[in-house]
Amino acid sequence: MDAFWIILTGSLVALNGALLGSFLLLRRMSLVGDAISHAVLPGIVVAYLFTASLTSPFLLVGAALTGLATTWIIETLNQKARLQHDAAIGLTFTLLFAIGVILVATFAGQIDLDMDCVLYGEIAYVPLDTITLASGLDMGPKQVWTLGSVFVGLIILLVTGYRGLSLTTFDAGYAAALGFNTSFWHYALMGAVSLSTVAAFESVGAILVVAFLVGPAATAFLLTRSLKWMLLIASAVGIASAISGYYLALWLDGSISGAMALMTGVIFAVAFVWQMVAKRQ
Amino acid sequence: MNSLSQFLSLSDANVRYVVIGCVLLGISSGLMGVYTLLRKRALIGDAIAHAVLPGICIAFMLSGVRNTWVLFAGAVVTGSLAVYLVDLITSRSRLKPDAATALVLSVFFGAGILLLTIIQSSGNAAQSGLDKFLFGKAAAMLPEDLWLFGVVLCLVVTVLLSGYKEFKLLAFDKGYAQSQGIPVKALEMVLSTLTVLTVATGIQAVGVVLMSSLLIAPAAASRYWTHRLSGMLVLSAIMATLGAYIGAFISYTKPGMPTGPWIVVVLSCITLASMLLAPNQGVLARYLQRRKHRNKILQENILKAFFHLGEKKNNQALAFEMEVLRQQRDMPVARLKSGLRQLVRHGSLLDTNEGYQLTRSGLEAATRVVRLHRLWELYLSRHLNIAPDHVHEDAEGIEHLITPELERELELLLDSPGIDPHDSQIPYTQKDRNR
Numbered sequence: 001m002d003a004f005w006i007i008l009t010g011s012l013v014a015l016n017g018a019l020l021g022s023f024l025l026l027r028r029m030s031l032v033g034d035a036i037s038h039a040v041l042p043g044i045v046v047a048y049l050f051t052a053s054l055t056s057p058f059l060l061v062g063a064a065l066t067g068l069a070t071t072w073i074i075e076t077l078n079q080k081a082r083l084q085h086d087a088a089i090g091l092t093f094t095l096l097f098a099i100g101v102i103l104v105a106t107f108a109g110q111i112d113l114d115m116d117c118v119l120y121g122e123i124a125y126v127p128l129d130t131i132t133l134a135s136g137l138d139m140g141p142k143q144v145w146t147l148g149s150v151f152v153g154l155i156i157l158l159v160t161g162y163r164g165l166s167l168t169t170f171d172a173g174y175a176a177a178l179g180f181n182t183s184f185w186h187y188a189l190m191g192a193v194s195l196s197t198v199a200a201f202e203s204v205g206a207i208l209v210v211a212f213l214v215g216p217a218a219t220a221f222l223l224t225r226s227l228k229w230m231l232l233i234a235s236a237v238g239i240a241s242a243i244s245g246y247y248l249a250l251w252l253d254g255s256i257s258g259a260m261a262l263m264t265g266v267i268f269a270v271a272f273v274w275q276m277v278a279k280r281q
Numbered sequence: 282m283n284s285l286s287q288f289l290s291l292s293d294a295n296v297r298y299v300v301i302g303c304v305l306l307g308i309s310s311g312l313m314g315v316y317t318l319l320r321k322r323a324l325i326g327d328a329i330a331h332a333v334l335p336g337i338c339i340a341f342m343l344s345g346v347r348n349t350w351v352l353f354a355g356a357v358v359t360g361s362l363a364v365y366l367v368d369l370i371t372s373r374s375r376l377k378p379d380a381a382t383a384l385v386l387s388v389f390f391g392a393g394i395l396l397l398t399i400i401q402s403s404g405n406a407a408q409s410g411l412d413k414f415l416f417g418k419a420a421a422m423l424p425e426d427l428w429l430f431g432v433v434l435c436l437v438v439t440v441l442l443s444g445y446k447e448f449k450l451l452a453f454d455k456g457y458a459q460s461q462g463i464p465v466k467a468l469e470m471v472l473s474t475l476t477v478l479t480v481a482t483g484i485q486a487v488g489v490v491l492m493s494s495l496l497i498a499p500a501a502a503s504r505y506w507t508h509r510l511s512g513m514l515v516l517s518a519i520m521a522t523l524g525a526y527i528g529a530f531i532s533y534t535k536p537g538m539p540t541g542p543w544i545v546v547v548l549s550c551i552t553l554a555s556m557l558l559a560p561n562q563g564v565l566a567r568y569l570q571r572r573k574h575r576n577k578i579l580q581e582n583i584l585k586a587f588f589h590l591g592e593k594k595n596n597q598a599l600a601f602e603m604e605v606l607r608q609q610r611d612m613p614v615a616r617l618k619s620g621l622r623q624l625v626r627h628g629s630l631l632d633t634n635e636g637y638q639l640t641r642s643g644l645e646a647a648t649r650v651v652r653l654h655r656l657w658e659l660y661l662s663r664h665l666n667i668a669p670d671h672v673h674e675d676a677e678g679i680e681h682l683i684t685p686e687l688e689r690e691l692e693l694l695l696d697s698p699g700i701d702p703h704d705s706q707i708p709y710t711q712k713d714r715n716r
Contacts, residue, residue, distance in 0.1 A: 030383040031324055038490055081556045081564050086323040086379070087501045094494030095549040098542035105539050207331075207394065211387035218384050222374055248395075255398035261391020268384060276373055 005127040012147035014238025016196040017212025025217040033213040035093035037206040039070040041100030067194020143203045150199045208257040215264025219271045302422040303525035305430035309479045311521030314500035319452040328386040329480040330492035332363030334393025360477035417488035419540035487541030498548035505559035524548035579620040584647035586610040600638035654680040655701035662702040669702035
C-alpha cells in the first residue's frame with residue numbers, strides 16, 4: 001500500500017509539473033519556475049511562524065504570494081532597472097532563498113523546518129501522515145489530498161482558460177488584439193506554479209518540483225509540435241518517471257525524489273537521442 | 282566594539298580562515314561572473330553548482346576518503362559535463378538554453394541526491410560533512426581548503442590576464458572575434474573550465490543554491506558603474522571582497538548565523554544600491570535625466586505660447602493671465618503652474634500684477650524655439666516635399682532637440698529665409714541679428 005501512495009504522490013507532482021511546465025517552456029520561462037521553487041522559502045517560513053503548521057492553507061497562500069512577488073521582482077528588475085533577464089532571475093531567487101535560510105536560523109527555536117527537507121523532501125514519509133475521519137475511517141495520506149486538490153484546480157484552470165493560456169503563450173500581441181489580458185494569464189500561470197510548488201515541497205522537495213517542471217515538458221517538446229499532444233505526452237512521461245524512479249530507488253536503497261528526478265533525465269536522453277537519429281535519416 | 286576589533290585584526294584562527302577563504306572565493310567568482318554575465322550565460326553557474334554534487338559523491342564512493350582535492354576533482358568532472366550537455370542540447374535540438382540549463386540542473390542534482398542517500402545508507406564513517414555541500418560550510422574551512430581556493434584564484438587571474446584581449450572580444454562580440462581568426466571554441470572552453478573551477482570551490486562557502494549569486498551579483502553591480510571590461514573586472518572583484526568580508530563579519534557577531542546567506546544578502550544589497558544610485562545607468566539618474574528633459578519641453582512650450590500671443594497683439598511686452606495662456610495652448614493647470622514657476626525662477630518670466638510677462642532673456646528663448654519650429658517646417662516642405670499642412674506635428678517634437686550647430690546648417694541650407702510654409706515670419710531678435 002505504501003508503494004501505491006508514494007507513486008500516486010509522485011505522479012500527482014509529475015502531472016502538475018508536466019502541465020504547467022509545458023506552458024513555462026513554451027514561454028521560455030523554465031528557469032523562472034526554478035527560481036520560484038527556491039524563492040518561496042521565506043514565504044513558507046513566515047507563514048509557518050504564524051500558523052505553526054506545514055499543511056495549513058495559509059501556508060499555501062503565503063507561499064503562492066511570495067511566488068507571484070518573485071516574478072514581479074524579476075520583471076521589474078528587467079524592465080525598470082534594465083538588468084538582463086537571466087541575471088535578474090539569478091539575483092532574485094538567491095536573495096529570497098538567502099533571506100529564507102537566515103529566517104530559519106533566526107527562529108531556529110520556534111521552527112521545526114528541516115532545511116534538507118525543503119530541498120529534497122522525503123516522499124517516503126508521505127504514507128505515514130494520514131487523515132483519519134472522526135468515524136475512524138482512514139482517508140489516506142494528507143499530501144495526496146493537498147496535491148490532488150491542486151491538480152483538480154489546475155485542470156479546471158486549463159479547461160476554462162485553455163484559449164487564453166495558449167494564445168498568450170504563442171502570440172501575445174495577437175492575443176492582446178483579441179482582447180485577452182496577457183498579464184492576467186501571466187500571473188495566473190505564475191500563481192499556479194507557486195501553488196503547486198508549495199503543495200509539493202514537503203513531500204518531494206524543491207529539486208523534484210523543478211525536475212518535473214522541466215523534464216517531461218522538454219521531452220514532449222522534442223516529440224511533437226502540437227500543444228495538446230505536448231500536454232498529454234508530458235503527463236505520460238511524468239508518470240513514467242515517477243513509477244520507474246520509485247523502483248530504481250527501491251533497488252538502490254536511495255532517495256526516491258532523487259531517483260524520480262534522475263528518471264526524467266533518462267527519459268529525456270532517450271527522446272533526445274531518438275530525435276537526433278531521426279533527423280539524420 | 283571588542284568583537285569588531287577582534288574580527289578586523291583576524292587574530293582568531295577560525296575567523297582568519299573563514300574571512301580569507303570567502304574573500305579568495307569572492308574574487309574568483311567576481312572575475313568569472315563578469316564574463317558569464319557579458320556572454321548572457323549568467324545562470325550557467327546555477328547549473329554547474331547543482332551538477333557538482335554527483336561528482337563529489339562519485340569521487341567519495343571511489344576513493345572512500347573525504348579529501349578536499351579528490352572531491353574537487355570529481356566536482357570538476359561532472360560540472361564540466363553539465364556545461365557540455367547544456368551546449369549539446371541547445372545546439373542539437375529545438376530546446377532553448379534556459380530550458381536546457383534547468384533540465385541539466387535538476388537531473389544532475391537528483392542524481393546527486395540519490396548517490397548521497399546511497400552513501401549515507403551504506404553507513405560509511407567518513408561521510409559526515411558531505412551533505413554540507415548543499416548549504417556551504419564556511420565556518421568549517423580548513424587550511425587545505427584555503428590552498429585550493431588560492432590556487433584557483435591564481436589560475437583565474439593568470440589565464441584572464443594572458444588572454445585579456447581575446448576574451449574581451451569574445452565577451453562583447455563573438456561573431457567579430459570569429460572573423461578575426463580567434464579560436465572561439467577553444468577560448469569558450471577555457472572560460473567554461475575556469476567557471477567550473479570557481480563554482481566547484483565557491484559552493485564550499487555558500488552552498489549549491491546560493492552559488493549563482495556569487496557569480497551574478499558583483500558582476501551585475503559593476504555593469505551599472507562602467508562600460509569598460511577592465512573597470513568591470515576590478516569593481517566586481519572589489520565588491521565581491523566587500524560582500525564576503527561584511528557577510529563573514531555579520532555571521533561572526535551573531536552565533537548560529539549562516540555565513541553564506543549573509544554574504545549573498547550583502548552582495549545583493551550592493552547590487553540593488555548600484556542599480557538605484559549609479560550615475561548615468563542607475564534608475565535614479567535616469568529618472569532625473571528624464572524629468573529634466575520633460576521640464577525643458579514644458580518650459581519651451583509655455584514660452585512658445587507667450588510668443589504666439591504677443592505675435593497676435595504685435596507686442597511682445599504684454600503680460601498674460603494663466604487662463605489666456607491655457608486658451609492659447611491647452612495643458613493641465615498643475616503642469617502650467619509648475620512650468621511658470623520654473624520660468625520665473627530662471628528669469629525668463631516676470632510675475633506682475635497683470636499676469637506673467639516675458640523678460641528679455643525669456644523673449645530670446647521663446648523666439649529661438651519658434652524660429653527652430655518654423656525653420657524645420659520650411660525644411661520639411663521645401664526639401665522633403667511634405668505638404669505644408671503635415672509638417673507641424675513633426676516640428677513640435679524636433680524643436681526641442683535642434684542644436685545651435687544644426688540651426689546654422691538649416692539656415693545655410695534654406696538660404697536665410699524670412700517666411701515659413703504657413704506665411705508666418707521666421708523670428709529673430711536683435712541679439713540674433715548681431716550674431
